[in-house]
Amino acid sequence: MMRIAIVDDDPIVCQSLATILSATGAAEVLWTAHDGKTAVEQYFTTPANHPDILLIDIQMPGTSGLDAARDILKKDPAARVLFLTTFADREYIAQAMTLGARGYLIKQDVSAVAPALQAVMAGQVVLGAEVLGKLTGNSANANGDDTQADEPSHPSQTVTAAHRHGSVPIDSDADRRALDAMDERSRSIAELVAQGFDNRDIAARLYLSEGTVRNRISTILDRLGLANRTQLAILWINTHR
Template identity: 55%
Template sequence: MKVAIADDDPIVCSSLSTILTATGTADVIWTANDGQSALKCFQAAGGRPDVLLLDVQMPGMDGLEAAERIIAVDPAARVLFLTTFADKEYISRALALGAKGYVIKQDVASVVPALQAVMAGQTVLGAEAVANLSLGKQEEQTRKDPSKPVPRRFQTLTDREHEIVALVADGLDNQAIASRLCLSEGTVRNHISAILAKTNLANRTQLAVEWLSSQES
């Protein structure tokens, strides 16, 4: 795949380029150190990557504004945020803009699988991003009408499956869910497999994103 990187730290750009090239994951076609440069490179002839790795806080035009402008230019653009900031407002805005993922920079090992997932058409959220986003949704839910109808995608789920989906969206792994609900890990795995089949989702990350998004409306 062709990847571009926009980060205000040249060392981060260089390190990521080395990792992606050395592992045979991608060809890095350009790097930029601010949003304006990223937009200019993206609009240049031959400058559109398969995935753009984009930092949030950069001098001048930040990553969120750059993403908004880039996606306006090309609605099919795949933007994957890679940043140190797990602020729920940033995450919510990034997803609302149409970004394909939000990964925390400290988890470098997740970059390659995140790129591959985005190329496969998936939306990717790092574990810390999911946890912070779900905390925000929980705060909002305390102010919402409990009689709100269940979104269509989740209407066929049982009460137990709804519990499990909510815990997945909170960022809990199978062991933690099993402990919370007094179930075996095998039972939790079976429930999650059934939930994915009923909702036509590919993995627990997509499940968490869809559930959290459904709680906004």
């Protein structure tokens, strides 16, 4: 059974998650904390206090979840950090993934937590559907951009950083080499997709037509063996953190 730690400034959240995950046999809860400073102290008290996964909130009094995760990952780069928060701000998401977090979930449905923990243990990066919407700019569909279809619509759904139509992990050496082998313009487009810009914004930033951007993205997806721009966004984040 995986061992986890839960960090949230709301004791009720910690207690509820601990009860549910323990009762269902999904995980053993080693310890809980209600602020980032205490979480760092608890994590490094003894090696036995290192959880398999640290489930942590973003905003907390004193030391934030982001700062706590940064301190923990600096000392223990192998730490698995999964954010569980009410904040879906793109800036928070970008900071979390840049730090090396293994996932980012929005507090919508407790039933999504256990599968996410299992996916992280399997070496995958897990992003909630609302998080993916921030990263891939689903609102662009209203502008006639149909390259962003095939995304989950229910907030409790998650997408892992594994190819949807295969089991090759998205952070494989082959994926990194494929990204590095692309021309500079294609890499720039892929990076902007990962930052959540739609085709219109990408075109404006790179002085290209929307049609050119759309065609370029299709070519990139084909070259990397991806089904949609969500997978491209996750691949880029996972290989550039």
